[in-house]
Structure formats: C-alpha cells, structure tokens
Amino acid sequence: MGTILGNGKLLNHAGELIPVEILVEDGRIVAMGESIPQGAHEWVDCKGGLISAGLIDVHVHLREPGFEHKETIETGAKAAARGGFTTICCMPNTRPSIDSVETVTYILDKAREAGMARVIPYGAITVRQLGKELTDFTGLKEAGIFALTDDGVGVQSTAMMKKAMQAAKELGISIVAHCEDDDLLIPGAALHDGEVAKRHGLPGIPSESESIHVGRDILLAEQTGVHYHVCHISAKESVRLVRDGKRAGVNVTCEVTPHHLLLCDEDIPENLDTNWKMNPPLRSREDRAALIAGLKDGTIDMIATDHAPHTAEEKANGMARAPFGIVGSETAFPLLYTHFVQTGELTLKELVDLLTIKPAAAFGLPYGRLEVGAVADLTVIDLETEKKIDPATFASKGTNTPFAGWDCKGWPVMTMVEGKIVHQDV
Numbered sequence: 230m231g232t233i234l235g236n237g238k239l240l241n242h243a244g245e246l247i248p249v250e251i252l253v254e255d256g257r258i259v260a261m262g263e264s265i266p267q268g269a270h271e272w273v274d275c276k277g278g279l280i281s282a283g284l285i286d287v288h289v290h291l292r293e294p295g296f297e298h299k300e301t302i303e304t305g306a307k308a309a310a311r312g313g314f315t316t317i318c319c320m321p322n323t324r325p326s327i328d329s330v331e332t333v334t335y336i337l338d339k340a341r342e343a344g345m346a347r348v349i350p351y352g353a354i355t356v357r358q359l360g361k362e363l364t365d366f367t368g369l370k371e372a373g374i375f376a377l378t379d380d381g382v383g384v385q386s387t388a389m390m391k392k393a394m395q396a397a398k399e400l401g402i403s404i405v406a407h408c409e410d411d412d413l414l415i416p417g418a419a420l421h422d423g424e425v426a427k428r429h430g431l432p433g434i435p436s437e438s439e440s441i442h443v444g445r446d447i448l449l450a451e452q453t454g455v456h457y458h459v460c461h462i463s464a465k466e467s468v469r470l471v472r473d474g475k476r477a478g479v480n481v482t483c484e485v486t487p488h489h490l491l492l493c494d495e496d497i498p499e500n501l502d503t504n505w506k507m508n509p510p511l512r513s514r515e516d517r518a519a520l521i522a523g524l525k526d527g528t529i530d531m532i533a534t535d536h537a538p539h540t541a542e543e544k545a546n547g548m549a550r551a552p553f554g555i556v557g558s559e560t561a562f563p564l565l566y567t568h569f570v571q572t573g574e575l576t577l578k579e580l581v582d583l584l585t586i587k588p589a590a591a592f593g594l595p596y597g598r599l600e601v602g603a604v605a606d607l608t609v610i611d612l613e614t615e616k617k618i619d620p621a622t623f624a625s626k627g628t629n630t631p632f633a634g635w636d637c638k639g640w641p642v643m644t645m646v647e648g649k650i651v652h653q654d655v
C-alpha cells in the first residue's frame with residue numbers, strides 16, 4: 230500500500246501548471262498521471278497546490294553540537310521541513326567543529342532520530358577551522374560528508390587552500406568557500422562599506438574582502454581542477470569573476486541567498502536593527518542588481534538560505550557586537566515566489582530549478598527530480614493563500630529575520646522525505 234498525493238499541480242517542461250496525482254511506494258515515486266485509481270492506497274489532498282521535487286538547501290547552520298541554545302539538529306531540520314526543504318547541508322562552525330568522523334557520525338545519528346529533512350553535514354577543510362592543518366578528508370568522506378568548507382571563516386592561507394583543493398580533487402570532493410580576506414576587515418564593522426555605513430559613521434566591510442578570495446580561488450581551482458563553489462555571493466565583482474571563470478572553463482559554481490537578492494544596504498532601518506546584520510552584509514543597490522543579473526544569465530547556479538539562527542539576547546547587543554546571521558529556512562520560498570515569480574522577474578520553473586535540480590546537479594546529489602523512479606522527496610506549495618511572515622510561528626529557535634510582517638504567497642504546506650510526510654499543513 231502506498232500514498233497518493235492527489236489533486237496537485239505539476240510544472241511541465243513548458244512551465245505550465247497541469248493537474249497531477251503522484252503515487253509513492255516504498256520511498257519512491259512509482260506513478261504519475263492525471264488520475265490514479267485509489268485502490269488500497271492512502272490519499273492525501275494537495276488542494277490544488279504545486280507539487281515540486283523537494284527543495285534542497287546547501288547552506289544551513291544547525292548549531293549542534295555546541296550551540297544548542299541557538300538551534301538543534303531537530304529544530305533546524307524541522308524548520309527546513311516546514312520551509313519545503315527535504316535536503317539540507319549543515320555547516321561545520323559548531324563546537325567542536327565538524328572536523329572529525331565522530332562529529333559527522335553524531336550529526337547523522339541525531340538527524341536520523343529527528344526524522345525530518347535529510348541532513349548532510351559538511352566537513353571542515355581545516356582542523357577546528359583554524360586554517361593551520363587540513364582535516365582527514367578521506368575519513369570525512371567515508372563518514373558521509375557533503376563537501377568540504379570552513380564556512381563561518383575564510384581560508385586565509387593561499388597555500389593551504391591550494392593544498393586543500395589538490396587533495397579534494399584527488400578524492401572527488403567539492404571545495405566550498407566562505408570568501409573573506411581577514412586582512413581587509415575592521416573590527417566591529419557590520420555593514421557594507423558604502424554610503425549607508427558612511428552616513429551612520431560606521432566602519433564598513435569592503436566588497437574586496439569577498440571578491441579577492443573569489444578571484445584567488447578560481448585561479449587555484451583552474452590549476453587544480455577541483456569543483457569549487459562560492460558560498461553566499463554578494464558583491465558585483467565576485468559575480469563578474471565567477472562569470473569569467475565559467476567562460477574560461479573553470480569548474481566553479483556559486484549560490485546566492487534570498488536576502489541578498491531581496492535587500493540592499495539602503496533598506497536597513499535607521500535604528501540599525503541587528504536582524505539586518507549578516508555576513509556577507511547587504512551590499513549596494515548595484516550589487517543587488519548584479520546578483521539578479523547573474524541569477525538570470527546562469528552565472529549564479531542556485532539559491533541557498535544561509536539559515537543562521539541566533540538568540541534574541543545575542544542579537545540585542547547592538548550592530549557592532551551582535552553576531553552575524555539571519556534565519557531563512559521557513560521564509561525562503563514564499564519570499565522568492567512573491568518577489569521574483571509574482572513580479573515576473575523569474576518564472577516559477579526557474580525558481581523551482583534554482584532550489585532543486587540545479588543544486589543537485591552542481592554537487593551530484595541523487596535528488597531534485599520529479600519523475601517515476603526518483604526518491605519520493607516532495608514539496609507541496611500553496612500558491613494562492615497570502616499570509617504574513619510571523620517569526621512566532623517558526624519551528625526554528627531563531628526568530629532573527631528582517632522579513633517579519635512581510636505579506637507572501639507560496640507557502641509550503643506539505644513536505645515528504647523518502648515517502649514519509651514530515652510536515653503537513655494542508
């Protein structure tokens with residue numbers, strides 16, 4: 230006996246919404262069609278919602294082990310499921326950081342217990358993310374990591390990055406980079422180094438602190454042949470470098486966050502609410518335009534949230550001292566649907582691809598496709614109901630979002646991971 234997702238809509242290749250029913254058995258899609266005889270199967274009413282392949286988020290911070298007051302694997306995986314994400318890749322800036330087989334195993338076990346979204350941990354590039362010594366790439370790979378990254382900090386040493394890429398290439402693992410040159414940072418700087426920071430009399434974070442690493446690493450990726458992926462791209466110069474790298478045949482991909490696509494530094498409220506503080510910072514209006522252009526011309530491969538929960542107490546420390554980061558799992562799809570698809574900037578198919586097949590293709594994940602035989606990772610999205618973003622309803626422990634009160638359509642109402650319903654609000 231299986232489950233039929235009935236009364237749903239499917240995006241066909243032409244991007245049209247057509248009626249669909251999907252039969253899931255033993256964790257796989259076994260039939261798709263306009264109507265499937267119910268027989269002994271359970272029938273779930275999708276109420277005319279879009280059924281998409283489960284969304285994939287290659288950039289989340291789950292905080293466990295070490296920072297369970299901000300988020301746990303369970304709350305983070307639940308937040309992801311509520312946001313329509315069936316696969317999430319979690320970053321290594323935990324305590325201890327994900328630099329050992331034990332910690333990878335711990336996270337995989339906890340995620341299995343939680344039974345929500347599928348969690349695939351990143352392994353750190355360097356021991357304790359200190360940039361001094363490479364971790365055991367072979368051991369981490371065998372333990373089940375997604376890719377290697379020191380996200381949270383940049384790998385400062387060029388020689389260390391080159392060594393990491395050479396070793397990763399040999400093992401067939403991707404190198405994923407938080408691009409930030411610490412030499413160019415001023416302590417306490419929180420906003421983009423531009424007019425807005427200047428007006429507030431604050432030190433800024435320059436675009437070059439990101440783009441210099443992007444440029445350096447693309448040259449190293451060209452030389453080593455590794456698959457190199459740039460996290461949360463924010464500066465127009467970085468977009469240009471990735472575009473040029475792709476043209477030159479370098480195996481480079483990158484992601485952008487919903488907040489960098491939607492906001493720029495001019496949107497930051499005068500009271501400098503710290504829910505607008507994240508790393509990289511919201512950059513200028515032109516940077517934002519370059520990100521949208523890069524998304525449209527294929528330079529930017531995917532959208533990832535950089536879900537980064539912090540407590541309200543931590544965020545109450547003022548712009549200079551509050552931690553960087555905002556939550557994103559539960560607001561990504563509605564924000565992007567409302568502000569890019571409804572406005573005609575992207576088609577629904579383009580948006581869905583950027584959150585499913587494109588991240589899967591870049592990293593060789595066996596998910597992200599809606600077809601018979603595929604793993605039954607599915608997301609049902611209500612494209613009609615309008616609701617305000619309300620942090621009080623989040624499953625995440627973090628409520629740190631600049632989007633509270635925004636009206637959105639496009640709410641994920643059901644999430645299925647390997648045939649099991651992990652979130653249902655329909």
Ligand SMILES: NC(=O)N[C@@H](CC(=O)O)C(=O)O
Nearest residue numbers: 290380381507508537553554
């Ligand atoms: N993106 C963020 O603003 N914060 C991240 C770490 C980081 O990438 O700086 C976090 O872990 O909180």
Ligand SMILES: [Zn+2]
Nearest residue numbers: 380381407460
């Ligand atoms: Zn980062």
